[in-house]
Amino acid sequence: MGVFTYETEFTSVIAPPRLFKALVLDADNLVPKIAPQAVKSAEIVEGDGGVGTIKKTSFGEGSEYSYVKHQVDALDKDNFVYSYSLIEGDALSDKIEKISYEIKLVASADGGSIIKNTSNYHTKGDVEIKEEHVRAGKERAHALFKVIETYLVANPDAYN
Numbered sequence: 759m760g761v762f763t764y765e766t767e768f769t770s771v772i773a774p775p776r777l778f779k780a781l782v783l784d785a786d787n788l789v790p791k792i793a794p795q796a797v798k799s800a801e802i803v804e805g806d807g808g809v810g811t812i813k814k815t816s817f818g819e820g821s822e823y824s825y826v827k828h829q830v831d832a833l834d835k836d837n838f839v840y841s842y843s844l845i846e847g848d849a850l851s852d853k854i855e856k857i858s859y860e861i862k863l864v865a866s867a868d869g870g871s872i873i874k875n876t877s878n879y880h881t882k883g884d885v886e887i888k889e890e891h892v893r894a895g896k897e898r899a900h901a902l903f904k905v906i907e908t909y910l911v912a913n914p915d916a917y918n
Contacts, residue, residue: 762879766896770871770903774863777871778838779917780906782861786813793892795820808833812845813837823849831858838863845909847872849895853885873903 770777780788782827786800795818805811811830826847833840844850844857858878863871877896879887910916 760881760886762881764877764892764896766875766877766900768873768900768903769817769866770873771868772871772907773869774838774865774871776917777873777907778835778840778863780910781863781903782833782840783835785906788891788906788909789902792909793902794818796902796905803827805830823847826850832860841910843880853882854887855880855882875899886887 772780774802785893786802789797790799798816798818800813800815803812803814807830809830809832812823812827813830814827816825824847826844826849828844830843831843839860839862841858841860843859850856858880860876862874864874866872877892879892881887
């Protein structure tokens, strides 16, 4: 098994506490409401929302995937760090065992956030992950993030 790591970083005008609440803590409720074309539903299958919880996300009509399940690996509300692993679903191919993600929000000098994202692709055998495949997934995730950020800018009292 190989592990391929990809890191991305981008910024937001939203401060870490507020962004973390929307992006992580309440995403299962928020995202299907503001982006139903991307995410049809999100639900807890097992657990209480903390470490070890398994969640199922069903994607919207236009998605190339129907669903994924992920497990919460770490949740640090004080330091704005969230780690989870994709463990089931059609986004995992026969070449990938799981994908682990860590999202960390850091305050930026202008009052917004720096979002640091690390993805670890755990492959079966000596399979190599193509950069284009990863880039396409990152672009979809970033587009969804922008929808959340736009919602927060338009609704300044939400998630305070």
